[in-house]
Amino acid sequence: MGKIRYYCEYCDRSFLDDLKARKKHLSSTQHARMRKLYYLPYRTAKEVYEEEKIKDPCRKFMTQNFCQFAENCKYSHYNAHQLDILRQQAEEESRRSTDSHSSESVDIALSKMSSPEQVEEWLLAWKTRQEGEALKPAKPALQAVSKAWSSNLPHALQDWGSDLPPSLQPWSLFNLSNIHVEDWG
Secondary structure, rough: OOOEEEOOOOOOOOEEEOHHHHHHHOOHHHHHHHHHHHHHHHHHHHHHHHHHHOOOOOOOHHOOOOOOHHHHHHOOOOOOOHHHHHHHHHHHHHHHHHOHHHHOOOOHHHHHHHOOHHHHHHHHHHHHHHHHHHHOOOHHHHHHHHHHHOHHHHHHHHHHHHHOOOOOOOOOOHHHHHHHHHHHO
């Protein structure tokens, strides 16, 4: 009978499944590098910015536009302008996340208030901000869905443009308004 083998999806290799071999593999530098490469696309802009701002610029990448170490390089492959754009994206992400957690922030802000005057002052400011948001024109549902679907296309697919198959092409307002459900299978 064959022995049980352990398959590592990060490294795309299998080996005999015993405790010593698995510990040795999981602590290896190859496994750590492959695991890091696997999770690189899922980092937020803030994480990327925090990592890259402390690194010195890679001279080889800046002069020749190529570095043999790619993502494993200990130097930054971003110039000052790209870092500034990355910082703005990180700030926008944090703003969006704070907007989505506004009800939690209301509870936290109210718990930190010590006097009734502070609470009333904060409530007045909150009401005026909410009224200002209510005065903004609301987007129609089709435009909101179209924007969400067309802007969430992965960067790797954005390079392909109109050469994508129809199932992978981003939705547009025109596509959404011309759907004929009765024509579907």
